[in-house]
Amino acid sequence: MLTTARASSLAALALLLLTATAAQATTSIGPSRIVAIPDGVVGSGNGTLDLRMGTTSGSEIGNTAGSFNFDNGNNTLPQGGGADTGSFAESYVTTAGELQNYYNLNFGATGVGQVQLVLFLDLNETGSGQANNTLAILDIILNPTTIQGNPNPSGDVTSAQQAAIDQVFTGGTLLAELNPEPAANIPVNSQGAGHADYAIATGIDPFALNASAVVLFNFSMNTLNDGGEEIFLSGTFAGSDIPGLPGVPEPATAPLLAAGLAVLAAARARKIQ
Numbered sequence: 451m452l453t454t455a456r457a458s459s460l461a462a463l464a465l466l467l468l469t470a471t472a473a474q475a476t477t478s479i480g481p482s483r484i485v486a487i488p489d490g491v492v493g494s495g496n497g498t499l500d501l502r503m504g505t506t507s508g509s510e511i512g513n514t515a516g517s518f519n520f521d522n523g524n525n526t527l528p529q530g531g532g533a534d535t536g537s538f539a540e541s542y543v544t545t546a547g548e549l550q551n552y553y554n555l556n557f558g559a560t561g562v563g564q565v566q567l568v569l570f571l572d573l574n575e576t577g578s579g580q581a582n583n584t585l586a587i588l589d590i591i592l593n594p595t596t597i598q599g600n601p602n603p604s605g606d607v608t609s610a611q612q613a614a615i616d617q618v619f620t621g622g623t624l625l626a627e628l629n630p631e632p633a634a635n636i637p638v639n640s641q642g643a644g645h646a647d648y649a650i651a652t653g654i655d656p657f658a659l660n661a662s663a664v665v666l667f668n669f670s671m672n673t674l675n676d677g678g679e680e681i682f683l684s685g686t687f688a689g690s691d692i693p694g695l696p697g698v699p700e701p702a703t704a705p706l707l708a709a710g711l712a713v714l715a716a717a718r719a720r721k722i723q
Contacts, residue, residue, distance in 0.1 A: 477653030477699060478629035479588060485649050485695045486639045487570075493686035495556040500685050503542040503569070503667060506678035511609050518555055520548050521603060524612035527679050537672035538679070539587065541615035545603045547661030549683075556685035559657065566689040566698050567654040569667075570646035573638045575677035586632035587617070587670035590652060592659065594666050595621025603664050617668040625665075626652045632672075646684065649692045653699050 477483075499515040502523035511523035521544040528538055549567065553559040573583060598618035601611040639647035659665070669681055689695050 475699065476624045477626040479626055479633075479650060479652065480629050481633065483651040483653070483696055484585070484633065484636060485651070485692055487646055487649055487687075487692060491687060491691055491693070493684070494688050494691050495684065495686045497686040498556050499552070500570075501552055501683040502680065503683065504538075504540050504669060504679070504681040506680065508609075515555065518551060519606060520544065520552060521607040522609045522612060523682075525609050526613045527681075528674060529678050536674055537586075537670070538674075539617055539668075539670040540613065541617050541669075542612055542667045542681075543597060543601055543603050543607055543615065544665055545661065546656055546659035546663040546665055548603075549656040549659075549665065550661060552683060552685075553656060557688055562655055562657045563698075564657065565655070567652045567656050568684070568687075568689040568692070568695070569650040569652060570682050570684045570687070571636070571648040571650060572645060572680040572682070573636065573647045573677065574679065575638050575675050583636050583638070584632045584671060584673045585628065585636055585669075586672050587668055588626070588628045588631075588650070589624065589668040590626040590654065591619065591622040591666040591668070592625050593622050593664050594619040597664075597666060604662070615666075617670070619666060619668075622666065625654055638677075646682075646687075649687070649689065649695055651689055651696050653696070655698045 499513065499518070499520075500510075501513050501520055502511055502525075504524045504527045505511060506525065506527050506529045508525055511525045513520035513523055521542075524540050524542050526538070526540060528536075550559075553565045557565055559565045569588075571585075575583060596619060597615055599611055599614040601607045601615065636648055671679065689697065
C-alpha cells in the first residue's frame with residue numbers, strides 16, 4: 451500500500467514527466483550560431499548527397515541518391531544576372547524521418563545525440579551591393595496545422611509545391627528562429643559558387659523528433675545584389691566539423707526530469723527513515 455507521502459511524490463513525478471514530454475524548447479539563432487566556414491575544413495561525412503532545400507536552378511533538385519528519394523528542392527531562389535536579385539522569401543517542407551535518413555546515409559547516424567541539423571548557406575553576390583547581406587527570416591516549425599498548397603511531406607513534395615508554400619501556414623511548434631531578426635551579419639565569405647560560405651546551427655537534433663513529424667523551413671534574405679544563393683544540408687560536413695559552431699542545447703526536459711528524480715529520491719529517503 452502506498453503511503454500518503456509516497457503517493458503524493460509519485461503524483462508530482464507524473465506531473466513533471468507529462469510536462470517534460472510536452473516541453474519543446476525554441477532555439478534562438480543568434481550571431482554565434484551563424485559561423486563563417488574557413489578554408490581547409492575537413493568533413494567527416496561521405497558526401498553522397500547535398501540536400502538542396504532552396505536553390506537557383508533545376509539541377510539536382512530531385513535530391514536522390516541510389517534508393518534514397520528525398521523531398522525535392524525549392525528552385526526559385528535568385529539566379530543573378532538581373533533576375534530577381536534583390537531578395538527572396540521561400541519555404542521547404544519535409545519530415546523528420548527523411549532528415550534522419552539523410553544523416554544516416556551520409557554520416558551513419560542512427561540515434562539521438564549524434565548529429566545536429568545544420569543549414570549551409572552559399573552566397574554568390576557579384577554586384578557592388580551591400581557589404582552585409584541580410585538574413586531576414588529563418589523559422590523552423592514542427593507539425594504545422596496547415597501549409598499553403600497542401601503538400602504531402604510523407605510522399606515526395608515537388609519543387610513546384612515547395613515554391614507554392616510562400617511561408618503561408620498555420621499552427622505548429624516553433625523549433626528555431628532568428629534572434630535578432632533580421633540578422634544583417636552575413637557578408638560574402640568568398641568561397642565561390644557551389645561552396646558554403648556559412649554554417650547555421652539550428653540546435654535541433656533530428657533524431658529527437660518523431661519520424662512522421664512534419665518540419666517546415668521558412669527562409670528570407672534581402673539587400674542582395676546580382677548573385678545566386680543556395681540553402682542546403684551538407685553530406686560532407688557535420689556541425690562538429692565546423693570550428694566554433696555551437697552544438698545542440700540541453701533539452702528543456704532535462705531539468706524537469708532531474709527534478710522528478712529528486713522527488714523520488716526524497717520519497718525513498720522518507721520511507722527508509
